[in-house]
Amino acid sequence: MQKIIQALFLIGTSLVGYSQVTISGTISDSEKNSLFGVEIYAKDLHIGTTSDIDGKYTLKNVPHGHIELIFSFIGYEPVIKELDIHKDITDLNIELTEGVFHMEEVIISTPFNRLQSQNVMKVEVETLKEMRKKGAPTLIDGLTNVAGVSQISTGTSIGKPVIRGLSGNRVLVYTQGVRLENQQFGGEHGLGLNQSGIESVEVIKGPASLLYGSDALGGVIYFNPEKFAAENSFVSSINQQYFSNTQGSSTSFGLKKSFNQWKYILRGTHDNHLDYKIPNGDRVTNTRFNETNLNAAVGYNNELISSELRYNYSLSNLGLTEGIEHQEKSRTPELPNQKINNHIVSLHNHIFFDKSKLDINVGYIFNDRSEFEDEHGHDEHDDHDDHDDHEDEEDHDDEEHHEDEAALQMELSTFNYDIKYHFPKSESVAIIAGAQGMIQTNRNFGEELLIPNARINDFGIFTTGILDFDKSSLMAGLRFDNRLLETEYHAVEHEDEVHEFPALDKSYNSFTASLGYKFDLFKDITTRINLASGFRAPNLAELTSNGVHHGTNRFEIGNPNLDTEQNFQTDVSLEYENKHFEFFVNGFYNNLNNYIYLNPTGEVEDGADVFEYTQENAKLYGGEVGIHLHPHPIDWLHLESAFEMVIGEQNNGDYLPLIPANNWTNTFRSEFDIKDWMKNAYASISVATTFEQNNVSGFENNSAGYSLVNFGIGGNLNIKSVKFNLTANLNNAFDESYISHLSRLKGDGIPNIGRNFIIGVNFNL
Template identity: 50%
Template sequence: MHNFFLVLLVVIFFSSQSSFAQNSISGTITGNEDQTPLEQVEIYFPQLEKGTLTNEKGIYSLSNIPVGPYKIVITYLGFQTFSKTLDIKQGENVLDVSLKLSAIEMEEVIVSTPFHKLQSENVVRVEYANVALLRKKGAMTLADGITNIAGVESVSTGIGIGKPVIRGLSSNRVLVYTQGVRLENQQFGDEHGLGVNDAGIESIEVIKGPASLLYGSDAMGGVLYLNPEKFAPSSSTEGDINLNYYSNTEGYNMNAGFKTSAENLKFILRGGTTSHVDYKTGDGDRVTNSRFKENDLKTGLAYQTTKFNTELRYNYNATEIGIPEEIGEQTKERTPELPFQKITNQILSSKSNLFFDRSSLEFTLGYILNDRKEFEDDPSNAALDMNLSTFNYNIHYNLPKVGKVETIFGLQGMHQNNTNFGEEILIPNALTNDIGALATSHIHFNDNNDIQLGLRYDHRSINSEATGILGEQDYIDQLNRNFSSFNAAAGYKLNFAKSFIGRLNLATGFRAPNLAELTSNGVHEGTNRYEIGNPDLKNEQNLQTDISLEFKNEHIEFYANGFLNDVNNYVFLEPTGTFQEDNAVFNYEQQDAQLYGGEFGFHLHPHPLDWLHLESSYQTVIGKLDGGDYLPLIPANSLTNTIRVEQSSAIDWLNSGYAFVTLRSVFNQNKVNAFETFTDGYNILNIGIGGSMILFKQDVEIRISGNNILDKSYVSHLSRLKPDGINDIGRNISLGLSLPL
């Protein structure tokens, strides 16, 4: 931690010595049909993380812009996104833009990939979802909301515990990034949730497939990248209150935020609280101890000059989650009963950029403290008490552009310490150290062809202490293992015509075995298994081929994504046929595996009915071991159809409105692992309506949605409560209100 703050102070001192040349850019934004000035248009420099809005005359102005080539992105609802790389000169720069009308949703800048391009410019397809839109669909938690993204599901234990599944891979095979740093919170455990509150999260990006080139170990299945909300534009102050109520759990979710920005200094603060009683299934029964409550605080401070910018963010999250096991006493208590978890997660991160004449240096530092306690018999004495502290760093040097080639060199690393304080030891005390180096280039040949190439090397060391008494059943020997891997990625994007984009990507990824897989020797209470680790496990290594085709014009969009994922040394649990303490004994084993499938989607918004949207998407994945057995926890195939209307209104009290009806059809899952049972298909009907209205001279957003509106009794194949005969949540009406301050 001392090094963390020392580096930060050195960088701030260095920036104070840099040139303060007042380079600026200004201009006017208009609509192309009648050249009417457009107000509240967003002008944003992604690499600089600096932006502003136009005034009532369509005029904007930004100062403290460094010299060199930087991408500018201009977005406004109902118009095509404008993107261009500008060569900023010393002094005053002028850019006037006339935006083109479009019924297609605005394109966003993708920040989870290294070159910060628009989706249509990326060689790798990345799924993007705005968290505000997920709330409109009635999402109760962030883990619930991500299931609206094609190819993404969630392994759930009730509604309080959920973890992402990307194309059939989950747990340590999917990496989560938040505040620009990798989230480490004992994610190996089946009963460990995502651990992030949606308050203060602006958007989600999903890389579906190996991303080890960019992020190292554990990203072999993909990355869930959570973008925090932006600071306020320069010389402005904003605030808001968001209220949500959920009928099924009589739950509430409230958060309030405040942010203010001067020319150089910016500040943001958001606090939230959540509470739910036991959820009710479609059968009308409440699932005992599925209740949970959560408190969350996010704050940040940023400083920007011409040659330097930095931001410091902090997140404190405290959660109490019941672990449901049965449908028992029907109550509406909000305090979890035994067994339950108390989890606190603290994330401190610093992201800084130094800008040179035609290159830049970006470095991100993060410190995460995860404290997980599980109470089984005594609410005052934790049976399981684990403390995980993680320091990580990520340094990228953006080389000067040479012709049409952009190149980045990177260095990443992690130092992690796991310590036990409880009477039960799930994984031993251990130190983990990572270091990785990468190089990646993007070559833009012309408007039709792009290539991206990359190479990376990683090394991980794991050193754990011996646990227990030598010779006794639960003894765990000390471990000293090293894991290394080279990984590469190559991608090609071709614009067949103005409206067609094709992409072909090949990438390798890897995952070093986690501590549970290497060292377990005892009962895993969350799964009622006696698990025995294998200290000789090798790296998981995969090669995935992705091919995608997209068509988009003013009224029709469709996409088709296919993938083939070959995994060497896939780690899985296999029963021995014996029992310990009435629990079946399972060993960790390895075998090659293969996953394949894809996502397909269609979106129609016909002219002149631009307010009408017809959307359909289908997703499928199959996973098998080389021995012929199906992999566990593979999501069932599903088809989602939506009719949506969106209308800007000229009525004095109504700014805009929307309504939707969605039918989600999940098919039978009969391609199951030998230790799973078939899961019947089901259909879920969701509806919603809302809009932005003017009440008491305030612009207020109101949301009403009904999920599982027909109160269907069903269970997801990825529910950990399925073996206990417990169904998923029944009808849930949610009400939402957002008020500016």
């Protein structure tokens, strides 16, 4: 795999000798006034620039053939220009018209990379800047600002995304353009990503198996990495955040440098937090955590190819709480705890032909997850009776693994590849065909065994196209996938009981399809109707579990006869938007066959209640509705309101587990400038009301409702020629005591975090 990455990246460096193509022009408004600071970005090339004081711009090293340029400026409608370039110098003047509430984003997670308003699929976008404005202490907390997205939390350090009631392996996470694989089947296995190096996030709410294959049955969360600096520029930045509740700190330092063809990014971040405090003043013991994160990127482009190589390393040490016990302010997690090493390498290549394009993307993820316990039974070690020849494990089982420090240690290696060919575009038709795959290996080195050693091989082929009419668009696609799964036999002796993990050799196949139509139902009302099918092959835990899962305090029994989950979802959305008012309503109905879930047997083994994996057909339905009012002439005032709900039911009449409660959030925000020393300033107050959750599964309890009040203020400051960005937030301002229905500490009656003051400063040096 290393040789493949080197070869692909060297394609770019070997094509330096071609003539340069330059695009230049002037950007003005509808009254022919020059616009200063307009962003010009070519997403496939990873290059960009800004207009000068006279509205002029120049973009070099642009390839011959078909490219897209994005022109965006706050307060104006963005413009996408599709160009077929066949000469070395191109003049392109742009006129921008005044926009509505915000600057639209180009959607990267869908195949045709259109603006939000132009996209056939409804995709939500949230930038990291907006997350910080709303006081999100972590990346997963920021995601919950998107209507329809929640989180299953274990304290403040561990959070798993939930999209319209579906979570775990049913929600696929992408980062750096590759799928994130980090043993996400576990209830206490969090997202594992830091805010550092993230530019924005896109959320597809619904089946996206056509685009991404297995595990995208419930939706996709797509994190976009930070962009390179503008051409021929250097940017250094320091970001510091402080969190009063955990006396926590997040420090990040980054460097970005871009030349005509080469671009570089280097960023390091360190976070550390105490145990979080609840409203009665107690701290929840051993919820402390610390993380170290490193991001590096290098990009190269000429008129034939654009290459981008990125690397992310994270080291996390997370405490696993056992309740409210002794009170201390240590920053070092005690036992039990998790230590997670994660490496992500991704390489993206865009190869440009005359009127078409080939994308070749590869990624490698190495995830080492170790769990340390108070007593993990040094005398009760595993009796691994491997029936297969496993010399590679014996070679790897060196001194560090013989130290018997980790009760549980799993190493997951994943290689991803994604090849797409963009056929030549006509005025109304665009078509993409491609192949995607994943080669994955899981190995165990700890004394305990949660899932066996296994190998997974995914392969899928697909095609999708879009047809544009005068005021509407039709998009459709078809895909075939195959997953091969092999596990090794293991037998584990524990408390005089032998837990067996039989060897499996499984193959899962699936066809998926999607059909979407976007049109204007009435003037200024955009309508989207999307029909999509999805699938998910059973994961290793569901197929093979046979023992106590300490993270969930259950004895779990897998079922090797589980079938593939299949679903079909209908989405309908309506949006009305003008300069001063925006309204949206989204509705969905998700029919899910062979839904896999844990069912209690009523038995007790090894001191834990026994649960077994089983299947039942189910359905989920609900939606989101919201408004955004920007009244004239009170241009500085914004009123936003959003309500979201989801109901999940099995066909036997029981409710599904882990379904978020209905939520209603109202925000009042003002935007203003104060002379020359505070620009783009804002102040906000939001009230988030979570309703009672009484629609619970057989082993869940009802949850009470609650309301949280949050305040925020910030802006760009210029004090004695020192420029920096400031954000300050007071979350849960009235120190409300509450327990989220999706908190994994709910069973112990432990409240969520109390009042938290968060202040952040960012200096561009």
